[in-house]
Amino acid sequence: MNKLAQKYLxxxxxxxxxxxxxxxxxxxNWLLQAIDELGLKQEDVIFGTGIGCVGRQTxxxxxxxxxGATHGRALxxxxxLKLAQPDKKYLIVVGDGDAASIGTSHLxxxxxxxxxxxxxxxxxxxxESTGGQFSPTTPxxxxxxxxxxxxxxxxxxxxxxxxxxxxxxxxxxxxxxWHQTVKxxxxxxxxxxxxxxxxxxxxxxxxxxxxxxxxxxxxNLEWIYEHTQGRKxxxxxxxxxxxxxxxxxxxxSRPEFSKIMRDMNERVRADMAAKAAAKxxxx
Amino acid sequence: MATLDLASxxxxxxxxxxxxxxxxxxxxxxxxxxxxxxxxAIAAGxxxxxxxxxxxxxxxxxxxxxxxxxxxxxxxxxxxxxxxxHACAGASLGGLKAMTATSGxxxxxxxxxxxxxxxxxxxxxxxxxxxxxxxxxxxGAPGQGEFYVARYCSHGGNxxxxxxxxxxxxxxxxxxxxxxxxxxxxxxxVTILTDQVVSDMWEDLFVxxxxxxxxxxxxxxxxxxxxxxxxxxxxxDVAPNVIGHGTGVCVSAYxxxxxxxxxxxxxxxxxxxxxxxxxxxxxxxxxxxxxxxGFEDAEVVAVAYGANARTVRTGVVEARRRGLRAGFVRPxxxxxxxxxxxxxxxxxxxxxxNYDGQLVREVTRAAPDRGKVHFMGKSxxxxxxxxxxxxxxxxxxxxxxxxxxxxxxxVR
Numbered sequence: 001m002n003k004l005a006q007k008y009l010x011x012x013x014x015x016x017x018x019x020x021x022x023x024x025x026x027x028x029n030w031l032l033q034a035i036d037e038l039g040l041k042q043e044d045v046i047f048g049t050g051i052g053c054v055g056r057q058t059x060x061x062x063x064x065x066x067x068g069a070t071h072g073r074a075l076x077x078x079x080x081l082k083l084a085q086p087d088k089k090y091l092i093v094v095g096d097g098d099a100a101s102i103g104t105s106h107l108x109x110x111x112x113x114x115x116x117x118x119x120x121x122x123x124x125x126x127x128e129s130t131g132g133q134f135s136p137t138t139p140x141x142x143x144x145x146x147x148x149x150x151x152x153x154x155x156x157x158x159x160x161x162x163x164x165x166x167x168x169x170x171x172x173x174x175x176x177x178w179h180q181t182v183k184x185x186x187x188x189x190x191x192x193x194x195x196x197x198x199x200x201x202x203x204x205x206x207x208x209x210x211x212x213x214x215x216x217x218x219x220n221l222e223w224i225y226e227h228t229q230g231r232k233x234x235x236x237x238x239x240x241x242x243x244x245x246x247x248x249x250x251x252x253s254r255p256e257f258s259k260i261m262r263d264m265n266e267r268v269r270a271d272m273a274a275k276a277a278a279k280x281x282x283x
Numbered sequence: 284m285a286t287l288d289l290a291s292x293x294x295x296x297x298x299x300x301x302x303x304x305x306x307x308x309x310x311x312x313x314x315x316x317x318x319x320x321x322x323x324a325i326a327a328g329x330x331x332x333x334x335x336x337x338x339x340x341x342x343x344x345x346x347x348x349x350x351x352x353x354x355x356x357x358x359x360x361x362x363x364x365x366x367x368x369h370a371c372a373g374a375s376l377g378g379l380k381a382m383t384a385t386s387g388x389x390x391x392x393x394x395x396x397x398x399x400x401x402x403x404x405x406x407x408x409x410x411x412x413x414x415x416x417x418x419x420x421x422x423g424a425p426g427q428g429e430f431y432v433a434r435y436c437s438h439g440g441n442x443x444x445x446x447x448x449x450x451x452x453x454x455x456x457x458x459x460x461x462x463x464x465x466x467x468x469x470x471x472x473v474t475i476l477t478d479q480v481v482s483d484m485w486e487d488l489f490v491x492x493x494x495x496x497x498x499x500x501x502x503x504x505x506x507x508x509x510x511x512x513x514x515x516x517x518x519x520d521v522a523p524n525v526i527g528h529g530t531g532v533c534v535s536a537y538x539x540x541x542x543x544x545x546x547x548x549x550x551x552x553x554x555x556x557x558x559x560x561x562x563x564x565x566x567x568x569x570x571x572x573x574x575x576x577g578f579e580d581a582e583v584v585a586v587a588y589g590a591n592a593r594t595v596r597t598g599v600v601e602a603r604r605r606g607l608r609a610g611f612v613r614p615x616x617x618x619x620x621x622x623x624x625x626x627x628x629x630x631x632x633x634x635x636x637n638y639d640g641q642l643v644r645e646v647t648r649a650a651p652d653r654g655k656v657h658f659m660g661k662s663x664x665x666x667x668x669x670x671x672x673x674x675x676x677x678x679x680x681x682x683x684x685x686x687x688x689x690x691x692x693x694v695r
Contacts, residue, residue, distance in 0.1 A: 012544075042531075046526060051536065059533070059535055060535070060543065060545065064529065064531060065526045065527060065528075065531060065533075066531075067376065067533070067534040067535065068545070069399065069535075069536065070395045070398075070536050071536075073365060073396065076361070076365065076369035076396075077372060077373035079366065080331060080369070080373030080374035080376075080377065081526060081527070082373075082377075083331060083374055083377065083379070084331070084376070084378050085377045085378070088527055105362045105363060105366070109361070109362040261357050261359075264352055265355055269353065269355070
């Protein structure tokens with residue numbers, strides 16, 4: 001176990017049951033690095049997750065308080081929890097199913113409210129724990145176990161969705177960009193508002209095997225890396241390109257959701273007190 | 284089976300009978316059921332309401348949006364009912380008492396969060412103001428279609444639920460406090476299964492002046508140490524788990540260990556199931572609330588709950604005035620079901636606001652002679668006193684429901 005894991009995780013819960021070569025553990029380690037560099041302690045961070053590969057493999061690994069919501073609802077739970085515990089940092093680590101499919105309505109409205117959480121959307125481009133079906137972030141045309149003739153639908157970019165909805169920090173990165181991801185997550189956690197970090201990573205067992213034709217971790221990582229560059233190793237162009245980096249940074253530019261609510265309460269109660277004082281002065 | 288005190292002519296068995304005798308200072312006003320449900324919640328210490336407006340529960344959301352900021356609480360109008368109940372669960376996990384309110388179509392959407400709250404032993408109160416179904420049905424009329432839905436309020440089985448139903452505006456107030464108390468003590472969501480009539484009607488309501496002084500309100504406590512999920516049924520009244528106090532608690536959708544770690548072993552599942560079912564079943568006497576009338580000599584007993592019980596009760600009183608040995612029972616606790624109320628071998632006429640017959644199935648199961656259990660279903664309007672009297676007289680005379688006055692089906 002490395003030092004960061006020793007400092008922040010639960011020894012009894014790692015290693016997880018993740019498949020060989022899965023990127024989830026590696027990305028979690030990067031999250032720990034960001035947390036450590038910000039000087040945050042276990043009790044400062046509440047770790048929330050959902051269902052699927054990312055939910056199952058990260059739940060209860062965090063040494064502090066954890067919750068694993070029903071599928072897609074981590075942000076709905078966090079909306080209530082943030083009101084009760086406004087001073088905590090929230091790391092909501094979910095997959096593409098949780099964030100971009102079954103829970104998209106909560107994602108949109110958490111962004112609209114500027115809910116003070118950092119969402120790490122770890123995207124393996126499909127439903128891999130159920131055996132490798134396509135998701136809304138699977139690139140169009142790619143073969144999965146539920147798109148044997150190629151995914152017929154267009155996919156979408158969840159970064160565009162949350163930016164349009166009002167997120168105050170939006171970034172995209174991949175499992176091939178260690179240092180960039182750590183820097184981005186630090187910025188995301190420093191935003192007192194809704195931060196969204198989209199991290200693509202390879203699934204070797206399903207997406208790799210069926211869409212890319214290999215279970216080789218390095219080859220799958222290379223495929224992701226090429227698509228961040230727009231160019232393959234042989235110099236030819238890739239079929240599409242992912243723009244990575246910070247896509248929108250309006251950190252701390254508008255009030256956070258639970259602060260809006262607390263401020264309103266204070267205003268209402270101050271008005272009540274003033275009215276009561278005026279009434280007793282008249283009497 | 285526990286022995287119930289059914290000897291007296293008129294019995295209301297509920298904690299608020301004693302609360303009302305305490306001489307609490309307050310004021311009497313004319314208000315709606317939704318107002319009473321809201322004020323009852325605030326009196327019980329509810330500080331978060333997260334939900335989605337729906338007829339006929341909308342007024343609860345509106346009252347909450349006004350009242351909660353005044354008492355330092357939070358009103359969250361969510362994107363849907365899924366978010367609403369999950370946000371309530373989150374708030375409760377954070378240490379605040381929370382409630383949501385909805386009607387049938389929204390209640391169905393909450394089942395995801397309901398199961399999550401049941402398995403994680405999260406105290407919450409859910410109001411379902413029933414209207415006429417299926418689906419959107421008739422929004423502004425009373426129904427009683429969620430009797431079983433409230434029992435099986437999430438998939439998967441392996442749990443027991445607590446469901447209470449008020450029949451007046453005043454009772455809605457007290458019962459809401461009671462629901463919060465039960466939720467806290469049993470660490471579970473409690474459903475208040477009310478209906479469009481009780482929600483929307485205006486009645487005389489006594490409201491205490493000082494909610495802080497109500498010493499029968501069970502306060503929120505925090506469980507700050509292991510075990511987070513006790514095994515066995517003995518430990519009720521343990522403090523709910525809290526996130527944000529650095530206890531390292533784990534809350535999830537999975538079968539859990541005492542620490543809250545996910546586990547896929549049958550022994551853990553058996554332990555969890557035993558706990559979720561029997562923490563309520565083994566203490567069901569603490570959840571038992573009901574009203575009876577004329578049980579000492581009744582040959583025919585009318586059974587009804589909610590708004591419907593009001594006219595059915597009047598029908599029973601009228602039948603007794605005419606010399607019929609009629610009785611009345613109103614289960615306030617719908618779940619866990621109070622089998623003992625139907626232990627005597629006599630006729631039961633079950634009056635419900637649905638045509639398929641739901642409560643009647645449980646009465647049939649509990650009654651000694653299923654041939655003596657009769658069903659009188661209606662929908663969107665209450666049973667009239669005349670209908671109830673006609674039915675009771677018919678059953679008393681011939682042991683069968685009369686052809687008139689109304690639609691019914693004998694449920695077999």
